[in-house]
Amino acid sequence: MAIQSFIPPQRTLMGPGPSDVSQRVLSALARPTIGHLDPEFITMMDEVKQLLQYAFKTKNENTMAISAPGSAGMEACFVNLITPDDTVVVCRNGVFGARMIENVQRIGAKLVIVDSPWGRAVEPQRLEDTLKAHPQANFVAFVHAETSTGACSDAKSLCEIAKRYQCLTIVDAVTSLGGIELRVDDWGIDAIYSGSQKCLSCVPGISPVSFSEQASEVIQRRSTPVQSWFLDQSLVMGYWSGKGKRAYHHTAPVNSLYALHESLLMLQQEGIENAWHRHQSQHQVLAQGLTELGLNFIVPEAERLPQLNAVYIPQGIDDASVRQMLLQEYNLEIGAGLGEFAGKAWRIGLMGFTARRENVALCLTAMAEALKKHR
Amino acid sequence: MAIQSFIPPQRTLMGPGPSDVSQRVLSALARPTIGHLDPEFITMMDEVKQLLQYAFKTKNENTMAISAPGSAGMEACFVNLITPDDTVVVCRNGVFGARMIENVQRIGAKLVIVDSPWGRAVEPQRLEDTLKAHPQANFVAFVHAETSTGACSDAKSLCEIAKRYQCLTIVDAVTSLGGIELRVDDWGIDAIYSGSQKCLSCVPGISPVSFSEQASEVIQRRSTPVQSWFLDQSLVMGYWSGKGKRAYHHTAPVNSLYALHESLLMLQQEGIENAWHRHQSQHQVLAQGLTELGLNFIVPEAERLPQLNAVYIPQGIDDASVRQMLLQEYNLEIGAGLGEFAGKAWRIGLMGFTARRENVALCLTAMAEALKKHR
Known part of the structure; x- marks a missing residue:
């Protein structure tokens, strides 16, 4: 089949980068x-x-x-x-x-x-x-x-x-x-x-x-x-x-x-201190939601990056299948584990323009649904 | 003054690259x-x-x-x-x-x-x-x-x-x-x-x-x-x-x-052989026009690239002033000389999407005007 112009899907990028570009x-x-x-x-x-x-x-x-x-x-x-x-x-x-x-x-x-x-x-x-x-x-x-x-x-x-x-x-x-x-x-x-x-x-x-x-x-x-x-x-x-x-x-x-x-x-224009604060405050909402879903953070709270939330994949849950569902049904990208954490963790990014309330909400809703379907 | 969003001018790019992007x-x-x-x-x-x-x-x-x-x-x-x-x-x-x-x-x-x-x-x-x-x-x-x-x-x-x-x-x-x-x-x-x-x-x-x-x-x-x-x-x-x-x-x-x-x-979609042919045919029109303006090519005809036309700057003509006039009055970029030819040559590109009849026409008209003003 002849190659066509590439029209990418409209994703929400909550992996380890790239983040959403405005x-x-x-x-x-x-x-x-x-x-x-x-x-x-x-x-x-x-x-x-x-x-x-x-x-x-x-x-x-x-x-x-x-x-x-x-x-x-x-x-x-x-x-x-x-x-x-x-x-x-x-x-x-x-x-x-x-x-x-x-x-x-x-x-x-x-x-x-x-x-x-x-x-x-x-x-x-x-x-x-x-x-x-x-x-x-x-x-x-x-x-x-x-x-x-x-x-x-x-x-x-x-x-x-x-x-x-x-x-x-x-x-x-x-x-x-x-x-x-x-x-x-x-x-x-x-x-x-x-x-x-x-x-x-x-x-x-x-x-x-x-x-x-x-x-x-x-x-x-x-x-x-x-x-x-x-x-x-x-x-x-x-x-x-x-x-x-x-x-x-x-x-x-x-x-x-x-x-x-x-x-x-x-x-x-936002002010860099405001940007730091925005990352932190959106992270808090996300972290609380992920914890309520029963997910455990890899990094102790005091050493955590607000912009990159790594959580353990719960026992018995299929890593790739969850990420695929999020991508296909919600156009939501989250990251796989890397290195020692390959197959063991998800990395949920909240970087830059992605770090907004609506994305945190989408992520928590979609993750809840995906975990329910995969338990 | 506060930095603003950058709105570039609309140029015609006939230098050694980048060429015009469609x-x-x-x-x-x-x-x-x-x-x-x-x-x-x-x-x-x-x-x-x-x-x-x-x-x-x-x-x-x-x-x-x-x-x-x-x-x-x-x-x-x-x-x-x-x-x-x-x-x-x-x-x-x-x-x-x-x-x-x-x-x-x-x-x-x-x-x-x-x-x-x-x-x-x-x-x-x-x-x-x-x-x-x-x-x-x-x-x-x-x-x-x-x-x-x-x-x-x-x-x-x-x-x-x-x-x-x-x-x-x-x-x-x-x-x-x-x-x-x-x-x-x-x-x-x-x-x-x-x-x-x-x-x-x-x-x-x-x-x-x-x-x-x-x-x-x-x-x-x-x-x-x-x-x-x-x-x-x-x-x-x-x-x-x-x-x-x-x-x-x-x-x-x-x-x-x-x-x-x-x-x-x-x-x-154009067909690569057609693209080669287009470069060659536009080059011929440009080369003839430049020669008629009294400009001499650096490279003998048999060894010339159609997409990069290097001509000697005529005696007594101010290199930078001509290029500046082309840029300011015609939004036309041509290239300066490089290396051994710095200050001695102009490099006129006819690359890719730039290699079109309208650009050849613009270049010849603008060059004629610029040379007339600078002689």
């Missing part, structure tokens, strides 16, 4: 494409940078959007900062900490792993003990909001400890940016990356990043080239820099950046 | 986002793969879209196939051949450069002489359509020579795919990458790639991990594979893939 952002996305060196586009890029500085709560000059998904943002932070001579302490409490480890291994740097249980926050004391035992360590990397488990780590305390041991910090904020408190400058984060498709509710494919002055100096002082040409910040910075002539590096994803601009503008 | 593709782009593991999305990915096989004229199973721009597609081909033990012959006749060299250097492989003059095709005889002199060479890389100069190299002959010397071929088809004849299987291309924003007239940010069976085996047989986690094809293939369960690797740029699907469908 019509306002979709409309921005579809505006006419212009050149990536057009003066109007460059003005817009400057605004994206300002809006990202607002969202990250940073004054970092080196703040921009990587033209690829969050995992490329992760790689950009690691390959630009780290060389085989470095010792990197990576805190692992889920899939994305493990992915950081893969990055360090491919660079060939010395690696020290701090393991915390999946479904729990990274334990600050374990980090401190590790740094004491490895005085040569010069980087600490951890995931702020672990998307695979729904655990929130105390980024402020972890950074404080890292700083006490003269380490630069690399923080994964893919799922945290826009959803929970995050203060890059106040907390002393040196390199941070996020994703467009989580609590910013932009289309997937873009990774906001920011580098502190100290991190930017490390990049400038490198004596060996970064292993990736595409992600080489010393080149990319020439395109995003606000000063003088823009140097062509690659063709920016023009339309996706329109969408990012609009989603960040929506965040600024 | 309303049909923009509408596809703006359809509701769904999950990257949604069964409907996976069906669409399978169709994208089929449509890419059509566009590349290949049966390669390992054909997909990299979730990042063409320069990441280039990097994906190099870092997956090449290790420090390999010897790579890179043909350089412009900026993008030079970028290939940067990729080889960052991998740390042995490098042999075949230089041809900028503005000319790669000389097959020089490649053959080089391969004779370097029997250890096992890869040949070249740019099919050099976007920095408008020169078209004879990909078929270059691949034939490479094969005679038992080399795998890596071909840059960023500007060629959809605009001029290109036959991956018939010509023996082992790894090829393109960009979404040139003759496919999709939004920028996606890079179609394809690997031959032999190239895929090289990737499978690697004993060392690929230096990039994000671009590691052995992992990405698990997500794009048509067989069995999709393995999550990264979040695909869902909406950009809707747009790619639509642009490839438009190409299939």
Whole structure:
């Protein structure tokens, strides 16, 4: 049969991302494409940078959007900062900490792993003990909001400890940016990356990043080239820099950046503290409802992310069949478990534009129905 | 002043890319986002793969879209196939051949450069002489359509020579795919990458790639991990594979893939040979008009790309002022020179949806006016 134009169904996206993209952002996305060196586009890029500085709560000059998904943002932070001579302490409490480890291994740097249980926050004391035992360590990397488990780590305390041991910090904020408190400058984060498709509710494919002055100096002082040409910040910075002539590096994803601009503008207009509060208050309604349905959270209450609710699948309930029913009958997507929790948990996202009362209501109603049919 | 929603001007894009994106593709782009593991999305990915096989004229199973721009597609081909033990012959006749060299250097492989003059095709005889002199060479890389100069190299002959010397071929088809004849299987291309924003007239940010069976085996047989986690094809293939369960690797740029699907469908509906013919015939009208305006082409006629017309800036004419006038008075973008031709040439694109009679007419009228005002 001949291929037709693709008309996607209208879903409600309550998985681990992408989250629902508002019509306002979709409309921005579809505006006419212009050149990536057009003066109007460059003005817009400057605004994206300002809006990202607002969202990250940073004054970092080196703040921009990587033209690829969050995992490329992760790689950009690691390959630009780290060389085989470095010792990197990576805190692992889920899939994305493990992915950081893969990055360090491919660079060939010395690696020290701090393991915390999946479904729990990274334990600050374990980090401190590790740094004491490895005085040569010069980087600490951890995931702020672990998307695979729904655990929130105390980024402020972890950074404080890292700083006490003269380490630069690399923080994964893919799922945290826009959803929970995050203060890059106040907390002393040196390199941070996020994703467009989580609590910013932009289309997937873009990774906001920011580098502190100290991190930017490390990049400038490198004596060996970064292993990736595409992600080489010393080149990319020439395109995003606000000063003088823009140097062509690659063709920016023009339309996706329109969408990012609009989603960040929506965040600024709402006020980021209000957005954090909205995520928290919708989470409370959802969490209470899920508990009333007899579902148990993986993460203890004090360490829970409001935007990613991981619950155990009840004994005897067929995982795939429930998710399929939700998708087919309610056009509702929830997430499967990942890594250690594959087949054992559901991940219910309440990210960005998705975090609204009507979606919480839909989710609770549909889940109640699906559980009833499957018991 | 408070930042506002960004409303771009409506340009006609006749630079080196992005090209004009049709309303049909923009509408596809703006359809509701769904999950990257949604069964409907996976069906669409399978169709994208089929449509890419059509566009590349290949049966390669390992054909997909990299979730990042063409320069990441280039990097994906190099870092997956090449290790420090390999010897790579890179043909350089412009900026993008030079970028290939940067990729080889960052991998740390042995490098042999075949230089041809900028503005000319790669000389097959020089490649053959080089391969004779370097029997250890096992890869040949070249740019099919050099976007920095408008020169078209004879990909078929270059691949034939490479094969005679038992080399795998890596071909840059960023500007060629959809605009001029290109036959991956018939010509023996082992790894090829393109960009979404040139003759496919999709939004920028996606890079179609394809690997031959032999190239895929090289990737499978690697004993060392690929230096990039994000671009590691052995992992990405698990997500794009048509067989069995999709393995999550990264979040695909869902909406950009809707747009790619639509642009490839438009190409299939037109018929790719018809698209090649359209580029050629519109180019002839444009070339004649530019010549009548007294502009001289950089590239000799037999080696010219129809989709990228590079002409010398006449003596005494201010480059930036002409381009600014075209942009401000006609909303018409043409490209500046790049590399050796910076400040010396204009690059006038006729790519994909841009390659229509009305745009040729606009360009010739506007250029005539601009040249008259600037002489």
